[in-house]
Amino acid sequence: MKQLFYPLVSCFSLLLRKHSSNGRRLTPFVSFGLSGFIFFAVVFIYGEDFHCYFSIAQQQQHRGTTTVVSSNFQQSQHHLHLDQDSVNPHPLYNAQLSNPPSISPLPKTKTALAPTKTDDHVGGVEEECDLFSGKWVWDESNRPLYEESECPYIQQQFSCQAHGRPDKDYQFWKWQPHGCSLPSFNASLMLEKLKGKRMLFIGDSLNRGQFISFVCLLHGLIPQRAQSMTTFESFTVFRAEHYNATIEFHWSPFLLESNSDNRANLQKKKKRIVRKETINKLSEYWKGGDILVFNTYIWWITGSKFKILLGSFEQEKKDIIEMETEDAYQMAMETLLKWVDTNTERNKTRVFFTGMSPSHGRSSEWGGDKDGNCYNQTTPIEDPSYWGFGSRKSIMRVIEDVFSRSKVPITFLNITQLSEYRKDAHTSIYKNQWKPLTPKQLANPGHYADCTHWCLPGLQDTWNELLYAKLLHL
Template sequence: MKQISSLRKTHLPSFYRLTIALFILVAIVYWQDLSCIFSHPSQHTQQQQPIFIKEKDNGVATGFRESEGGCDVFNGKWVWNETARPLYEEGECPYIQPQLTCQEHGRPDKGYQHWRWQPHGCSLPSFNATFMWEMLRGKRMMFVGDSLNRGQFVSMVCLLHSVIPESAKSMNSLDSLAIFKAEEFNASIEFYWAPFLLESNADNAVIHRVTDRIIRAGSINKHGRHWKGVDILVFNTYLWWMTGAKMKILQGTFKDETKNITEMETEDAYRLALKNMVKWVAKNMDPHKTRVFFTSMSPSHKQSKEWGGDQDGNCYNQTAPIEDPTYWGSESSKSIMQVISEVFNKAKVQITFLNITQLSEYRKDAHTSIYKKQWSPLTPEQLANPRSYADCVHWCLPGLQDTWNELLYAKLFFP
């Protein structure tokens, strides 16, 4: 009894009592979330189905539920939400390139900012910037690809930067790499320019407007050495392949005096690049430490006749989404998606697929159109016909690409 009595009189120092109490509090609050963060999906195959946030009729997240058989968050509809969208204001994010600031460049409407993606059968978790930074503490997240992936990178920075004090954040660019750092969390969100993933003659991050595009076979390590050590890797590649002509493949190096160049159908060349990416991931990424994602093709809306619109129209003056749930863009989109499906189904490594294609197909209203910084002065003929220079490929921010990142957030932390 004396021994028990003496133990009761022993007190831990206040610092340790506070630390233990804080740890218990965090464990209680975030236990459901922490249990799945950065885990490899194969570790859950014998456990419960994916967990998603419930949503009341008024759109307020209230807790968790299990969806029988899982829930396809990429299958749903766009719902108007004037109170909770956009997730940030254009003028509040200084990192948006002038090619994407539609309000600054005179767009008269804001409707494109107020649509929320609602999956059938479940709801996306509410995006929480502070929670995400905590989960990224000491880690690197990198987007790799073309200007559309750069837009998703900027969207992610805009979603996250406001909770970081001005003195504790920075954005720096060097050649193909742009890095946003949050010092408090020792974390970074990064973008690496590699439009084909493989080495190409379009690899200059600033001067890359080449019409005769050439990629070098088996050259993914040229860029891949910059991706090693990243904790979350988000790939995309699509836009630069769509030339309407066969792709030129270089055997050898760009320094060779006599270049051995062959031509290949776009789908075959695209398949070659994706296989190189999968092999690189298998060789260089530890699946227990790294999460790898691939964002599917971002659709364009260059011909309004595809959705039953004007014969000569495009995305210009479009202010509402396509309502037909069966709408699916061009045939070239289907063929590329088939290649992606083929390669990923055969892959022996875990790469999470972000299927943003069809949900983005509906959003003919969300492009930058004519409301952006122009690369060169417009001719009188162009000014007289705005449709002729409308950008129906890239997207205004805030807007559609914020939803891409909400889906990434859901797959990353609530797999």
């Protein structure tokens, strides 16, 4: 329809020129009629654009309010009281794998840019499109978002091409939400957002991978002399000098104080012990951060029980009890939210929590070889209802329960389901973590393939596209 507008204007201009050349003027009645017709055509053709513009402007005035969003947990329709960003945790599939989640209604705009108020509930806002529900599509023209060889910060733990992975297909898949489009990552806009700020990723090695991905998405726009990365013990800091900004990673696999906080001793620690309700000493350094991205999951999964220290690690005789893993994890989540509530500024600090990162250790789960795993997998899982055994549904219930009862403004990045499909994106045997794999280990990928961590570039770039969308557009 918009193509009709330009011929109308051209005809109107031609009519005016013709009358002017003949020395005649249009009568007031004719001029008024033509002007009215053009005005009606503009409103009719561009009305939706005007509506979208004013809607977004109005929504930006309410960004400071806490929102209530719809949850898909157990296919329920109740609301979770979180921050202005929608979280839509994935349904907790039963052992037989239920039907895939329902597709969100088509949004009014082609890209999910802003939420729309749906009711009179206090802070009641529901986003038009669930960015976490969708499918993977092949996009060779726009992926990858950077090259492995061009980002000097990719560690050997994530550099699959450098360690001999024969294919690159895992780099060309793009996440496509149902009914809308994920906003493209704009590195220039993100750097402007970070100007004069501190952004921190806090958690385990999966969060480190997301941190490295984020740095790789940005570093190409920063002059080489004006960027640096330094590591000291459990801290890694990337600095963008011209923007007076830092992007930081802090190793804290449980978020609470533990016997695993010193990475130098990780291989020596066989029994994982967490100190009850204590955010570790690194948390003092988190204070003042403008954007905080937390994660913790995989380190908790050691069995049905977990060891909790009631006293101090310095005490000679330690009082250690065992808790159900789900109870221990809930204690950690509640402690984190209390810390956020006490140590962050509501109108200044943005806080995110990245959900469970799935593993793909048994290919029989998706119909493959019973002795296989993620090794030699080159395509995503196509079953929309797929949910692997590596992602504990009981932990998802804990996250849903704690976050639904919290009034702390924290945004949940529900990356679990979309990552479940990506059996092809793991580092497998194409990595070097503590030391290179031996020829004997390389010949036994069924035992030594890493089906927990992810190649870069790859899946975790999508995690950051979702983070970017929530941070700048929603």
